[in-house]
Amino acid sequence: MIQTPITPMPETLVRILFVGDVVGPLGLTTVESTLPRLRDDHAVDFCVANGENSFDSGVGLDEAGAARLLAAGVDVITTGNHAYDAPGADALLGSDAPIVRPDNLPHDGPGRAGVVVERHGVRLGVVNVIGAREGQAPISACDGAEHEVQRIAELADIVLVDVHGSWPAEKLALAWMLDGRVSAVLGTHTHVPTADDRILPGGTAYVTDAGMTGASDDALIGFEPQDIVGNERVGQPTLPRPVTTGDGVLMAMLVTVGLDGRSTAIERVTARAKARSVRAGARERPAAAIFDCDGLLVDSAASWRAAYERVLQRRGRSLDDELLAQLNGASVTSAATALEVPAAALHDALEEAFETDPVPTPMPGAHALLASLFGRLPIAVATNAPAELATLALRRAGLDRYLDAVVSADGGPGKPAPDVYIAACARLGVAPSHAVALEDSPVGAAAAQAAGLRLIYIPSAPGDDVDADLEARRLDDAAVRDELLGACELFARSVDYASTP
Numbered sequence: 001m002i003q004t005p006i007t008p009m010p011e012t013l014v015r016i017l018f019v020g021d022v023v024g025p026l027g028l029t030t031v032e033s034t035l036p037r038l039r040d041d042h043a044v045d046f047c048v049a050n051g052e053n054s055f056d057s058g059v060g061l062d063e064a065g066a067a068r069l070l071a072a073g074v075d076v077i078t079t080g081n082h083a084y085d086a087p088g089a090d091a092l093l094g095s096d097a098p099i100v101r102p103d104n105l106p107h108d109g110p111g112r113a114g115v116v117v118e119r120h121g122v123r124l125g126v127v128n129v130i131g132a133r134e135g136q137a138p139i140s141a142c143d144g145a146e147h148e149v150q151r152i153a154e155l156a157d158i159v160l161v162d163v164h165g166s167w168p169a170e171k172l173a174l175a176w177m178l179d180g181r182v183s184a185v186l187g188t189h190t191h192v193p194t195a196d197d198r199i200l201p202g203g204t205a206y207v208t209d210a211g212m213t214g215a216s217d218d219a220l221i222g223f224e225p226q227d228i229v230g231n232e233r234v235g236q237p238t239l240p241r242p243v244t245t246g247d248g249v250l251m252a253m254l255v256t257v258g259l260d261g262r263s264t265a266i267e268r269v270t271a272r273a274k275a276r277s278v279r280a281g282a283r284e285r286p287a288a289a290i291f292d293c294d295g296l297l298v299d300s301a302a303s304w305r306a307a308y309e310r311v312l313q314r315r316g317r318s319l320d321d322e323l324l325a326q327l328n329g330a331s332v333t334s335a336a337t338a339l340e341v342p343a344a345a346l347h348d349a350l351e352e353a354f355e356t357d358p359v360p361t362p363m364p365g366a367h368a369l370l371a372s373l374f375g376r377l378p379i380a381v382a383t384n385a386p387a388e389l390a391t392l393a394l395r396r397a398g399l400d401r402y403l404d405a406v407v408s409a410d411g412g413p414g415k416p417a418p419d420v421y422i423a424a425c426a427r428l429g430v431a432p433s434h435a436v437a438l439e440d441s442p443v444g445a446a447a448a449q450a451a452g453l454r455l456i457y458i459p460s461a462p463g464d465d466v467d468a469d470l471e472a473r474r475l476d477d478a479a480v481r482d483e484l485l486g487a488c489e490l491f492a493r494s495v496d497y498a499s500t501p
């Protein structure tokens with residue numbers, strides 16, 4: 001039998017997903033719900049999205065929207081006629097963030113029209129240009145793109161141009177002008193997907209409009225239909241409001257490029273994020289997450305048990321299981337009372353235990369959950385344990401880096417009294433009704449609910465009956481993350497999307 005040596009295929013193709021105008025909050029949530037899977041399923045190397053409609057009003061791009069797009073897996077954000085229309089746009093476009101503005105806008109605000117990002121040794125350059133017929137550009141897309149395309153082409157292996165305009169012939173003219181010089185000229189702005197995707201003779205991928213990302217039901221280009229209709233009627237100007245409920249749709253083009261810069265394929269990708277049946281009075285995304293420490297974030301049961309045993313042993317007594325069970329979630333003061341020992345003695349024994357006995361370890365999923373919340377939601381710990389002990393345990397478990405505050409009930413009434421939760425909310429500057437508590441014991445759960453927080457309950461001991469807003473088995477359950485980041489109000493937990501080439 002002849003053995004053919006197998007030579008690994010060199011990775012010579014780069015796949016770029018180009019997402020059409022992201023409209024309003026539903027557009028952002030749709031990107032967050034679908035993009036991670038799309039990136040995996042289509043082996044996407046780079047994702048570029050037009051974000052100029054992603055602000056709450058459907059007009060402009062703000063820092064929070066940009067951060068969400070980048071966190072969801074967008075590598076470069078392009079804009080258009082609304083580049084400067086959201087609050088803080090000058091600072092955002094003037095920052096180092098991978099965001100581009102059309103080169104030929106008359107607005108001489110900060111920002112750049114071209115940016116280069118690199119992955120796996122491949123440099124993708126993205127250039128943004130706007131159509132002259134948008135009423136803003138003093139020069140056409142063709143004249144406007146020339147300089148920046150030349151500059152970026154010298155810095156990048158692959159160049160993609162987002163031409164943001166409404167006149168198809170102008171976009172086509174730009175593509176033919178750049179054919180063979182850039183890998184793709186892809187259109188945005190109309191929000192209406194076109195069926196003219198093709199590869200031009202020189203290897204440039206083209207589509208007149210990629211479409212939009214946002215509301216798919218009862219919406220007109222992502223906005224309330226009656227608002228857009230009003231705008232088209234004489235004397236009835238209306239400020240269009242983006243549709244924020246119902247299913248979300250993501251419209252994109254997937255471009256495959258060889259390392260010689262020539263595109264070999266362009267296809268349309270459509271992803272749908274299904275709305276869950278909306279509960280009456282759907283909530284806002286929470287403003288803060290407040291975690292219990294022992295038994296919830298940190299497995300410190302062994303340390304506490306060692307301290308109880310030590311303090312009793314010194315008094316010629318021993319710890320029985322029944323007594324131990326009663327101490328779950330107790331403060332130092334109440335545990336000392338139950339053990340009939342001085343609180344100071346128990347405190348010292350605990351300090352000794354945390355320093356010398358088994359290292360407190362993070363509970364399953366604690367790292368993953370805190371890392372996914374970090375930077376997106378203020379995070380505090382509210383604990384019955386003295387602050388220095390909790391801080392020590394959290395540091396030894398490697399979790400302290402994620403926290404904005406550690407608030408202790410020490411010196412005041414401990415859980416089940418609500419005080420420590422109220423203090424933690426005050427420290428983070430949020431109303432208790434806007435915060436979510438995470439607890440593992442009925443004592444802690446009672447404190448959180450008495451303070452008026454929503455409750456996620458992850459029991460450390462079986463059989464405790466707590467009426468929580470959500471009960472989960474582990475911190476990294478998808479339901480916990482959804483509850484905290486808000487996506488679950490709009491979308492099913494496992495996103496159902498259809499992809500049509």
Ligand SMILES: [Fe+2]
Nearest residue numbers: 021052053189
């Ligand atoms: Fe748009």
Ligand SMILES: [Fe+2]
Nearest residue numbers: 080081082189
């Ligand atoms: Fe636009």
